[in-house]
Structures are given as C-alpha cells and as structure tokens.
Amino acid sequence: MRTHGYSASELSSFYAALDCAVREAxxxxxxxxxxxxxxxxxxxxxxxxRDRACLVEAMFRRxxxxxxxx
Numbered sequence: 001m002r003t004h005g006y007s008a009s010e011l012s013s014f015y016a017a018l019d020c021a022v023r024e025a026x027x028x029x030x031x032x033x034x035x036x037x038x039x040x041x042x043x044x045x046x047x048x049x050r051d052r053a054c055l056v057e058a059m060f061r062r063x064x065x066x067x068x069x070x
Contacts, residue, residue, distance in 0.1 A: 002046050010050065014041055017055040024056070032060070 006014070018034075018041055025032050037059040044058035 003042050006045070010045070013050065013052055014045060014055065017041060017052045018059070020052070021056045021059040024060075030060070 018037060021037055021041075022034060024030075025037070040059045040061070041055055044055055049055055049058060
C-alpha cells in the first residue's frame with residue numbers, strides 16, 4: 001500500500017472522505033477501526049479511485065460484509 005506521492009489536493013480529498021466515513025460509521029454503530037479504514041482508503045486510491053463517495057464506499061465494503069455475517 002502506497003501512502004506517499006499524492007498531491008496536497010488528493011490528500012485533502014482523502015482526509016475529507018475519511019472524516020465522512022468515520023462520522024458515518026459512528027452513526028451506523030459499525031465496528032470498524034480507523035487504521036482499517038485508512039488501509040482501505042489508500043488501497044482504493046492506489047487502484048486509481050479519486051471520487052470521494054467511492055472512497056467512502058471502499059472503506060465500508062469489508063465492514064458491511066462483516067456486519068452482514070454477524
């Protein structure tokens with residue numbers, strides 16, 4: 001997972017997506033750690049994703065599956 005080499009604009013967008021995802025996780029009472037969310041965010045970014053809504057969704061994909069399995 002690459003966490004360097006992004007522009008200031010990209011990092012700002014990533015931070016906004018993470019902030020949104022953290023608030024949404026709290027509202028939905030999801031048990032997903034911030035380090036896991038950050039890993040998922042940067043994996044999606046490494047795969048080329050830049051859309052904020054898609055980045056937020058990427059942070060919840062595995063969390064949603066884990067909640068559905070419980």
